[in-house]
Amino acid sequence: MVSTQIELVSEQRCFGGWQRRYRHQSQVLDCEMIFAIFLPPQAAEQPVPVLWWLSGLTCNDENFVTKAGAQRLAARLGMAIVCPDTSPRGTDFPGEHDSYDFGSGAGFYVNALEAPWHAHYRMYDYVTDELPQLVRAHLPVSDQEAISGHSMGGHGALVCALRQPGRYASVSAFAPIVNPSDCPWGEKAFSGYLGDDRSAWAAYDTCALIERGDSRQPLFVDQGLADNFLDSQLRPERLRAVCERHQHPLELRLHDGYDHSYFFIATFIDDHLRYHAKHLGLIPDLES
Amino acid sequence: MVSTQIELVSEQRCFGGWQRRYRHQSQVLDCEMIFAIFLPPQAAEQPVPVLWWLSGLTCNDENFVTKAGAQRLAARLGMAIVCPDTSPRGTDFPGEHDSYDFGSGAGFYVNALEAPWHAHYRMYDYVTDELPQLVRAHLPVSDQEAISGHSMGGHGALVCALRQPGRYASVSAFAPIVNPSDCPWGEKAFSGYLGDDRSAWAAYDTCALIERGDSRQPLFVDQGLADNFLDSQLRPERLRAVCERHQHPLELRLHDGYDHSYFFIATFIDDHLRYHAKHLGLIPDLES
Numbered sequence: 034m035v036s037t038q039i040e041l042v043s044e045q046r047c048f049g050g051w052q053r054r055y056r057h058q059s060q061v062l063d064c065e066m067i068f069a070i071f072l073p074p075q076a077a078e079q080p081v082p083v084l085w086w087l088s089g090l091t092c093n094d095e096n097f098v099t100k101a102g103a104q105r106l107a108a109r110l111g112m113a114i115v116c117p118d119t120s121p122r123g124t125d126f127p128g129e130h131d132s133y134d135f136g137s138g139a140g141f142y143v144n145a146l147e148a149p150w151h152a153h154y155r156m157y158d159y160v161t162d163e164l165p166q167l168v169r170a171h172l173p174v175s176d177q178e179a180i181s182g183h184s185m186g187g188h189g190a191l192v193c194a195l196r197q198p199g200r201y202a203s204v205s206a207f208a209p210i211v212n213p214s215d216c217p218w219g220e221k222a223f224s225g226y227l228g229d230d231r232s233a234w235a236a237y238d239t240c241a242l243i244e245r246g247d248s249r250q251p252l253f254v255d256q257g258l259a260d261n262f263l264d265s266q267l268r269p270e271r272l273r274a275v276c277e278r279h280q281h282p283l284e285l286r287l288h289d290g291y292d293h294s295y296f297f298i299a300t301f302i303d304d305h306l307r308y309h310a311k312h313l314g315l316i317p318d319l320e321s
Numbered sequence: 322m323v324s325t326q327i328e329l330v331s332e333q334r335c336f337g338g339w340q341r342r343y344r345h346q347s348q349v350l351d352c353e354m355i356f357a358i359f360l361p362p363q364a365a366e367q368p369v370p371v372l373w374w375l376s377g378l379t380c381n382d383e384n385f386v387t388k389a390g391a392q393r394l395a396a397r398l399g400m401a402i403v404c405p406d407t408s409p410r411g412t413d414f415p416g417e418h419d420s421y422d423f424g425s426g427a428g429f430y431v432n433a434l435e436a437p438w439h440a441h442y443r444m445y446d447y448v449t450d451e452l453p454q455l456v457r458a459h460l461p462v463s464d465q466e467a468i469s470g471h472s473m474g475g476h477g478a479l480v481c482a483l484r485q486p487g488r489y490a491s492v493s494a495f496a497p498i499v500n501p502s503d504c505p506w507g508e509k510a511f512s513g514y515l516g517d518d519r520s521a522w523a524a525y526d527t528c529a530l531i532e533r534g535d536s537r538q539p540l541f542v543d544q545g546l547a548d549n550f551l552d553s554q555l556r557p558e559r560l561r562a563v564c565e566r567h568q569h570p571l572e573l574r575l576h577d578g579y580d581h582s583y584f585f586i587a588t589f590i591d592d593h594l595r596y597h598a599k600h601l602g603l604i605p606d607l608e609s
Contacts, residue, residue, distance in 0.1 A: 294333055
């Protein structure tokens with residue numbers, strides 16, 4: 034049962050629908066949180082499927098909303114898009130705000146095991162359990178879900194889908210961190226949140242989850258080849274290799290010249306929305 | 322002759338084209354300036370027509386680029402979009418940075434007459450003369466031009482077009498300040514930049530320019546009816562009245578529920594791009 038209320042922070046008309054921000058008290062994170070939701074015009078008539086968008090390092094609920102240009106097609110497809118924040122807010126642990134890749138803005142969509150983080154940093158439960166319940170209780174979205182994200186959020190989207198076979202109609206990612214157990218961003222985050230016992234890390238590592246083989250969910254991934262983090266952090270060839278080894282369905286598109294920015298996301302977001310619309314059973318948008 | 326060089330600040334692939342920022346020394350403004358340009362894929366083959374986008378109060382060259390979502394359709398139409406900054410930068414006159422609606426970020430696209438502003442604040446000449454010459458000298462754009470903008474920039478676009486009959490293939494605006502001589506934003510800016518002699522103000526006032534009747538250029542204007550500045554600053558009914566009185570062609574669309582934000586611009590920018598494409602002789606984009 035969801036007892037928490039949500040409070041409207043702002044609302045703006047957008048492509049015939051509504052772009053809103055809501056504030057609520059998160060029980061899982063034990064702090065006040067804000068999330069964004071785009072409701073397409075169709076939501077005025079009946080509950081609509083929802084795409085969860087998980088953002089990357091340093092982001093909050095607003096980056097995708099203002100920069101990706103996703104509302105245009107989502108309005109035509111009849112798809113809601115929910116953008117959670119990327120970490121708990123309002124806490125002030127020592128060092129929490131010191132670096133862009135750990136602490137605030139960098140929750141990595143894990144349930145932390147280490148003190149002091151475990152008291153608040155439970156973003157996996159927040160985005161897969163508490164927030165979906167809250168959104169469905171208060172807003173006109175159905176229980177049909179898809180999930181996507183960028184970079185740290187691409188990692189989050191892939192992990193959420195692979196850990197819950199059958200839950201999401203589809204999953205996609207832009208420039209995801211596919212093997213956080215073995216890259217600088219992931220090793221810093223996982224050792225901080227999960228501790229030094231690397232056996233706990235596999236539950237949040239896309240490559241390890243595919244290795245484990247619990248899910249056969251197809252993965253749709255876009256990656257820019259001019260991405261500054263390609264070789265140091267992202268390593269899409271590892272995803273390709275593990276998927277080939279386990280015959281896990283993967284569509285990995287590599288794009289010459291595109292970087293890690295929202296210009297890359299904006300360029301290809303419509304392909305992702307159409308992919309999710311197809312799997313959510315929405316009427317395909319034949320134009321554009 | 323344009324002797325000034327331009328220096329590439331950043332470049333990102335976007336919808337098959339290139340989103341770039343350039344730095345240059347402005348002779349007209351006597352300071353270093355940055356502008357943004359989107360070059361569509363077609364610009365790799367031949368010079369393309371250019372849409373000038375003039376932004377509103379507090380903006381710089383980046384707001385439209387990151388928030389409007391215009392590159393998608395511009396890439397298909399084969400249209401470059403240049404976004405100048407909204408005021409000189411790097412000067413530090415007393416009070417220049419104290420308010421959001423005067424001084425830096427608020428050049429109002431006029432050539433200032435009053436000291437100390439007249440030494441730098443010559444944004445009309447910058448956006449209509451120096452910058453177009455510079456862009457054409459260094460980048461693959463043709464001499465076919467259209468112009469648009471938002472709020473203060475909508476005012477700027479309308480004024481630039483009405484003062485130069487025949488120059489721009491088309492002009493449009495989002496929530497423009499149509500009568501700056503008689504609204505708080507305009508009176509503050511014009512008295513500061515142009516002085517107390519209101520006869521100098523008419524040259525930069527859309528309603529007054531239509532009254533004068535030098536141009537018959539049709540105006541295409543979108544205005545949201547939930548715009549916080551509708552009654553205090555924008556007053557589209559004045560534009561309608563003067564256009565009716567002088568039989569000046571105007572398409573004024575009023576949109577229920579839309580506000581002054583980039584969500585409003587993003588929703589309707591494609592209509593403006595198609596309007597300009599038609600007048601620029603570009604092949605109409607039949608889909609989407």
